Amino acid sequence: MVNLIADGKKITAAKGTMLLEALRASGIDIPTLCAHEAVTKSGACRLCVVEVKKGKRAKIVTSCLYPVEDGIIVETKNERVMNVRRLVMQLLMARCPESDVIRDLAAKIGVNPEPRFTPDTDKSKCILCRSCVRVCEEIVGVSAIGFSCRGSERTIGTPFNEDSAVCIGCGACVYVCPTNHITMETTHDKRKIWGRTFKMKTCDVCGRYFAPEDQLKFISKKTGVPMKELSVCTDCR
Numbered sequence: 162m163v164n165l166i167a168d169g170k171k172i173t174a175a176k177g178t179m180l181l182e183a184l185r186a187s188g189i190d191i192p193t194l195c196a197h198e199a200v201t202k203s204g205a206c207r208l209c210v211v212e213v214k215k216g217k218r219a220k221i222v223t224s225c226l227y228p229v230e231d232g233i234i235v236e237t238k239n240e241r242v243m244n245v246r247r248l249v250m251q252l253l254m255a256r257c258p259e260s261d262v263i264r265d266l267a268a269k270i271g272v273n274p275e276p277r278f279t280p281d282t283d284k285s286k287c288i289l290c291r292s293c294v295r296v297c298e299e300i301v302g303v304s305a306i307g308f309s310c311r312g313s314e315r316t317i318g319t320p321f322n323e324d325s326a327v328c329i330g331c332g333a334c335v336y337v338c339p340t341n342h343i344t345m346e347t348t349h350d351k352r353k354i355w356g357r358t359f360k361m362k363t364c365d366v367c368g369r370y371f372a373p374e375d376q377l378k379f380i381s382k383k384t385g386v387p388m389k390e391l392s393v394c395t396d397c398r
């Protein structure tokens with residue numbers, strides 16, 4: 162176990178735990194956008210910054226990627242931390258001026274809603290955190306989406322923005338996206354995502370549409386579980 166002090170409070174955490182996790186477990190609130198428990202951390206949003214003091218040195222670190230260390234003193238809300246966090250927030254607001262999630266978080270942190278930097282005009286809500294790419298790659302295992310272009314032109318999507326042949330319409334990317342950038346429409350027997358329309362399957366017991374057929378076929382192929390067994394919704398199992 163590792164002992165540290167955060168905001169004047171003694172904290173004990175298992176070795177290898179990330180600082181963000183240890184701080185939250187002890188009741189300290191840290192704002193985040195990109196840290197989703199389902200995928201490996203990217204350190205993309207930088208909102209989780211805190212100050213770590215080791216001996217005489219004090220540095221700003223991204224707590225979601227910083228493993229706990231014995232004897233460190235952590236400040237999560239001092240002036241230095243808050244200045245960095247506000248700056249990060251203002252940059253995120255400029256990148257995604259249309260994002261309600263970012264605007265609400267900014268208000269919670271006490272950031273002035275007036276833009277400090279010139280807002281982007283592409284109306285994107287994407288903070289390029291890669292969580293959607295990672296969940297598709299690491300959890301679902303199909304790699305249907307990725308980044309294209311470089312620098313400020315960087316966007317998320319299917320290769321060449323064409324209909325993805327490998328997407329199974331599961332919606333895992335929507336679930337992990339922190340800013341609601343990805344749109345998915347499910348209406349009865351159809352689901353639309355990434356430009357494709359998926360046919361939904363009805364539950365063999367209750368008759369309710371519950372999952373895209375392509376998703377069930379993919380699971381069946383991957384796991385060897387017959388389609389018949391997968392054709393029952395979670396409520397009826």
Ligand code: SF4
Binds near residue numbers: 288290317334339342
């Ligand atoms: S679409 Fe969402 S999850 Fe994917 S990179 Fe952008 S913000 Fe992150």
Ligand code: FES
Binds near residue numbers: 192204205208210226
């Ligand atoms: S939560 Fe740590 S960088 Fe986004």
